[in-house]
Amino acid sequence: GQNIDQPTEMTATEGAIVQINCTYQTSGFNGLFWYQQHAGEAPTFLSYNVLDGLEEKGRFSSFLSRSKGYSYLLLKELQMKDSASYLCAVRDRPNTGGFKTIFGAGTRLFVKA
Amino acid sequence: GAGVSQSPSNKVTEKGKDVELRCDPISGHTALYWYRQSLGQGLEFLIYFQGNSAPDKSGLPSDRFSAERTGGSVSTLTIQRTQQEDSAVYLCASSLAGGVYEQYFGPGTRLTVT
Numbered sequence: 001g002q003n004i005d006q007p008t009e010m011t012a013t014e015g016a017i018v019q020i021n022c023t024y025q026t027s028g029f030n031g032l033f034w035y036q037q038h039a040g041e042a043p044t045f046l047s048y049n050v051l052d053g054l055e056e057k058g059r060f061s062s063f064l065s066r067s068k069g070y071s072y073l074l075l076k077e078l079q080m081k082d083s084a085s086y087l088c089a090v091r092d093r094p095n096t097g098g099f100k101t102i103f104g105a106g107t108r109l110f111v112k113a
Numbered sequence: 114g115a116g117v118s119q120s121p122s123n124k125v126t127e128k129g130k131d132v133e134l135r136c137d138p139i140s141g142h143t144a145l146y147w148y149r150q151s152l153g154q155g156l157e158f159l160i161y162f163q164g165n166s167a168p169d170k171s172g173l174p175s176d177r178f179s180a181e182r183t184g185g186s187v188s189t190l191t192i193q194r195t196q197q198e199d200s201a202v203y204l205c206a207s208s209l210a211g212g213v214y215e216q217y218f219g220p221g222t223r224l225t226v227t
Contacts, residue, residue: 033215033216042204042219042221043156043204043218045216045217048215089156094169094171099169100158100171100172101146101161101216102158103148103156104155105154105155106155
């Protein structure tokens with residue numbers, strides 16, 4: 001089956017670093033995405049990993065280990081505006097063809113002063 | 114257009130009525146996705162189009178749900194005989210192709226079934 005797990009909530013302090021973990025199980029892994037979603041808004045793309053390793057983009061980095069079915073999103077120099085939900089999503093290629101993107105339930109991050 | 118647009122932005126309907134939700138993807142995006150999101154929950158995949166065809170309809174919750182896409186552009190999601198559990202935000206996204214490209218989301222349609 002397909003399953004994505006990530007913590008429900010996290011709290012961190014402004015200026016700090018926070019790591020949001022995601023574990024997944026899928027039969028036809030074809031890439032992992034992280035999206036940010038502010039309350040009442042649509043998700044916006046943050047990062048994409050398909051090979052093992054770390055992808056860095058400014059204050060945000062994303063890591064993938066395909067053998068462990070594991071990814072994390074690292075946010076540095078936290079700002080109040082980073083308070084949002086962070087969605088881990090796996091692109092799966094089922095036997096039926098095409099692609100299916102499976103989203104985790106999201107991790108709500110609260111950044112406090 | 115500049116981004117993915119959806120209409121209506123809000124829809125309140127009575128239980129048992131049919132509703133039609135519309136999605137206008139970004140011009141040139143061949144892949145189109147429908148999701149729904151209940152309050153405080155993650156995104157639930159409904160259906161994916163590559164061009165006008167839907168390789169994967171397995172996410173549709175029941176046979177009351179259907180979707181079509183014509184001309185490789187606009188898509189409509191139809192819910193027949195709506196039920197209260199259908200209340201959610203319905204999000205549409207598009208991407209350049211069905212491969213590795215990120216998805217761009219529309220603002221969503223908030224559906225409330227009374």
